Amino acid sequence: MFLDLLIRRNPGFIEAAMALHQSGEIPANAYVLDLDAVERNARLIQDEADRLGLTVFAMTKQIGRHSGFCEAVQAGGISRSVAVDMACALACDRAGLKTGHLGHLVQVPTREAAFAAAKLKPDYWTVFSDDKAAEAAAAAQMAGRNQALMARIQTSGDTFYRGHEGGFDAGEILAVADRIDALAGGSFAGITTFPALLFDPDTRKVRPTPNLDTLHRAAEALARAGRDSIAVNAPGTTSTTVLAALAEAGATQVEPGNGLHGTTPLHAVEDLPEDPAALYLSEVSHHHGGKAYCFGGGLYIDPVFPKYQVRALVGSEPTTTRAALRDVEVPDYSAIDYYAMIDATGPDAPKTGDTVVFGFRGQAFVTRALVVGLRGVSTGAPRVTTIENGFGDLVDWPGSFRP
Template sequence: MFLEKTRQENEKLIACAFDLHQRGLISPDTYILDMDMIRRNGEMMMKEARETGVKLFFMTKQFGRNPLVATMLQDLGFDGAVAVDFRETETLRKAGIQLGNVGHIVQIPKAQIPAILEAKPHTLTVYTLEKMKEIDEAAKALERVQDITLRIIGKEDFLYPGQYGGFTLEELPQVVETAKSLPHVRISGVTSFPCFLYSEMSKKVESTPNLKTVLEGKRQLEELGLTIKDVNLPSVTTTATLKAIRNAGGTHGEPGHSLTGTTPYHRQAKGEESPAMVYVSEVSHQLEGMSYAYGGGSYARSHVAKALVGKNLEDSVITDVIPPRADNIDYYIALEGNHHVSDTVVMAFRTQIFVTRSHVAVVDGIQQGTPKLLGIFDAQGRKLDELAI
């Protein structure tokens, strides 16, 4: 999906991938994160964010909740991190990362709420009255008031399977009435997902019906006497879309794939951000005119199509990839043609590292020609034994 674009805009990363694998410093089924390029992408985004006034909570699930990358982004001035589920909060808290928006995609289990509140998140997104009451109870024990954001949904909204949940517009009067009886929570934000999506037809990032629902929810809540200061409008948050967020009335965005230059928008358009991530494997064996590389990093929506195979970039050949079917375990990734056993395989595609069993190698200095392997981590952001590959 992104291999040709990566060759055009970040060939140094691909060359580094071949080198690290051929020297045995990384194993097959490893994603490489280019810290130089992620930093460059983040700097551009923060510059635009300051000019537009949009605040940014960065997402880490796409790059494996990596603490080194998260710390670097926090140092650049991002306003905190999105924790899409309760396990992500554990990794982020241990790394000393400020929690921005917690609980939007996955609600916080009751037992984890006190520990998360102790980390002083900017906001917790909720979509049940029961969860609101649990947060109030935990905040009371800490003698504080916690800001919460309502996820609001409408009849015509687009929601991904496995992500259903939210308050309808019709429920808002009851939600506000309940909140008035809970002195330790304060409704201060509204959100939905996705509010923006890239259109393959128009080749533009366009708003979804969800955006209209969120803005209507804000209007109704303010008519009910609330002050709504946070209007969080994901997704496809990139340098190029921050003005659209601001112009729609948004206050916050949540960049994820844009930090590694791997949104659908980046595949089709000349986005400001450049690719900063590749996947590395190795040819295991051949059978009947096909070669098989070690798997483990596949993602059902990756749209992987091509791979470079060889011992180095200069002598590598490009070949078609046949990704594993969604109903099979990705023990291997099939490649067209016969390729030498133990050759390096480099791919670039859309991923969500946190749902894989891959390793993550963080490398600094690639763009300066002095690559340094900073560490190898698992897909959940835990650092592995330095000697383990």
Template structure:
């Protein structure tokens, strides 16, 4: 089904443990290209670097596998800060549409003429943003309450349209992560659905949860979570009440090796995000045979040395490393994460020196301090680290939460080409780092030239 390189499969059968190692094994050209472009002062510190060719590879595999399994995909774009070049490439490769995790996602997607398929999950749409979001004509919008459905209906009626809704269902025992609480309880579903059905501007067409699937490192497989069973019950109950339920949306560690799992369990939609950038947990375990290629690294620079540590510029450090707030997700925990970074001065030698990183500082804020610096280098022996050195990290990013740049590059194994460097607000930057005032026109021209 999938073609995987032998070198990757021959790595540590217990798992590579860190995304940096996976990237070095599966896409060393990306690391070398980033180091070269930084050494040449083309790419600045505090920049996520995305390999567009690897993005296309991953998207093509996922689109093909989803079609084979018989499910549809919404692409989660927040991990790479909703970059339009990356999103367009994934859609052009066959992924159906996008999911906006919050209002800002939808606004940035729409700004560049990209479609919004699903909006409102995991974050509800504020009342004042409903009009602008509904004019984007999303395929579905998730609601957590009758009250929010009424707000959506009122605005939809004023626009002369009907918005299809998914209900986020909650069941006792569900896995819920921090700051993701919310939804309609299973025992209140019938009453809530009847109330929503009375609103003229909305129509219930499905249900959703998170996480619906997760990767189990002990079995090396994507598996359905406890949430999935409750979601299926909810869908059946709504159908029995006469609702035309067309979506059973089950995001969670979505990737090519899990689409069959979703389909066979009764799901209709998955929402890959980290799979596009090759940063799902399953890529750490060669025995999982996950085909997605590493497509993103985080580039930074040594600011200064002090008391045996190397301090690196802050602003972009974030990694997904939180256990469930409610419910038991322990069987899905991967091996303990041990952050490291490659440190060097040339693309030829960048991977020769791998330095441990202080895990606390990696998350940007220590003792509630401003993250002026982060990802502190703490060598456990003699190390050649100098001010201005290139530092490259590999981890599961949430770039939309940071103030980092995103650079999109191609041809990393040859003469690397930078297609654009974007700031946190998705403005293209000029050579001096200033935002270009005609960003939207420039990007739309790039997308038109790329075609679809």
């Protein structure tokens, strides 16, 4: 879905990745990042947020919490992360991107709260229940801190992905705020939900969910009770294009993730300010039954669109010509993606060792793919920075070995 966008708007990135793979510097089964473009995108988002008075926390899970990505985001002016889980917080913190928001989407495990409070020291910590609020506050008190706590709220009719449900009853937010304020080591700081915005594939537009109205109504109730300086955290499908609408709806905090590398659903159907800065790279392994099999491992294609024909660029030389495009069959999500199958008909059939480039909205942190940072694409001198796993750990990749 995003391959056409990459070809049109960042062809040099594709060609650099293919050349570096063919020279042995990028492994197969790798998410590759154009860190120059990430830095530019971060600056665009931060500048627009500054204009609107919004606080920005960067989401890094989609690209495996890569340290170079964290550094590029900081160079673009965003100084804090939102951690989807503790692993995310640890990787970002190690890379210098400190924790702005912890506990949302994934709550902090009970026996990890003390570490989170003492070592990560998040600016905001989201809790879904009184039990989790008490844990966070007690951990902060033990660390000699007072922790700003945000309440995840929900009400009947709100939209949640299955398995994401949870939170305080929005109709009881005044009592929730009072209970959190009564905790030693904690104080009520605001409200949050997810998703506040979603892409509508029928209209091809980003629309507010019922959750955003729930946030707005809860914030109004809090303001009437004298709590008019709270944080209102409204993540979901975030890019420069939607920031004004979020600010108008009362949001004070936004959390771009895919927007930082130009792969929100809206980027696939409209040319937005952010450039595409991520691709998935593989290599032809073997042939069978008229198909060229390429290595998998990172073929988790985030299902934000109805199923579509996946395509890839395939070649032994850097190319963005559409003649190099091939239809690809990707295994169903119920199977392990050891390989994908490329159409191998015609005179220019893929050869073993050919580079394969996909453009899709990925989620590197749930795969076994590596993540590779590139710098210098914008200046015509691309180079690999680091190769890391999905936890942001450096990998001693054997392909870099030269006898």
